[in-house]
Amino acid sequence: MKINLWGVRGSIPTTGPETANYGGNTSCIDVWEEGYLLILDGGSGIQKLVINPALKTKRIDILLTHLHFDHIQGLGFFKSLFDPEMEVHIWGPASSSLTLHSRLSRYLSPPLFPVLIRDLPCKLTLHDIENSVFNIGPFTIQSAFVIHPGPTVGFRITGQHSVLAYLPDHEPALGKNGIIHDKKWLSGIDLALDADVLLHDAQYTREEYQSKMGWGHSSIEDAGLFASMAGAKHVLFSHHDPYRSDLQLNEMFAAFHKNNHYPFKCELAREGTQIILK
Ligand SMILES: [Zn+2]
Ligand SMILES: [Zn+2]
Secondary structure, eight states: OEEEEEEOBOSSOOOSGGGTTTOOOBSEEEEEETTEEEEEOOSGGGGGOOOOGGGOOOEEEEEOSOOOGGGTTTGGGOGGGGOTTOEEEEEEEOOSSSOHHHHHHTTSSTTTOSSOGGGOSSEEEEEEESSEEEEETTEEEEEEEOSSSSSOEEEEEEOSSOEEEEESSOOTTOSTTSSOSOGGGOTTHHHHTTOSEEEEEOOBOHHHHHHHTTSSOOBHHHHHHHHHHHTOSEEEEESBOTTOOHHHHHHHHHHHHHHOOOSSEEEEOOTTOEEEOO
16 A cells, blocks of 8 residues: 655645645545555645556545545646546535535535536546445445534545555544543544554644634644554644644644653654555
């Protein structure tokens, strides 16, 4: 399994020299195995995702965790949607009253976007998902609802030899007593158990989280605790706050490292990183 990070910033694209190292594009990663391509979320990072024509890829599956704008805003600029030869499947949560198609049409229609979803030239199929398990090529994908405002899922992607858990927007500590220590009741834990790589929301410091409770995101401390309860082997802290510079991110991570000693490898997610799992 090969994973490329195209966007790891939270909430809004944040470009400039002060965010050049970790990157300013919003949520998007890709996952390759045996010539099959999954794209997780369609934030602004998807615009940079270029598929090598030599690979002759004719099918792409885009998996959306939820429809907050920072996870879909790049879709209208993803070239494969305008390729009549390309078969594109978009998987994402419906709401209690609207299908994924109706919900996505709100963005992919005027006045927000000039092209209607039905006029996109690719061969497009949309799939409503909830607590689901489905297969795409060599991948088995589990989606499950997690704590975040509006219908939001996380993903567990199982390839032939490795597991990726993807929870970019997640607030498992929401509640009076913070993270629940009983795994039976902990949001998202089934998706992340023993994952080879876990990408998890770590937007805030512990102090910031006190005034942002209920906004749907995690402190880096809670993300670390969640990862240790899951037994994850390699953790990528992601969904970086748009107001945080590279320098401030380094300070935040150094403080976390000083105060927490977990057995797993962990780092700040950085745009442009490639991870290869054997
Ligand atoms: Zn987000
Ligand atoms: Zn969100």
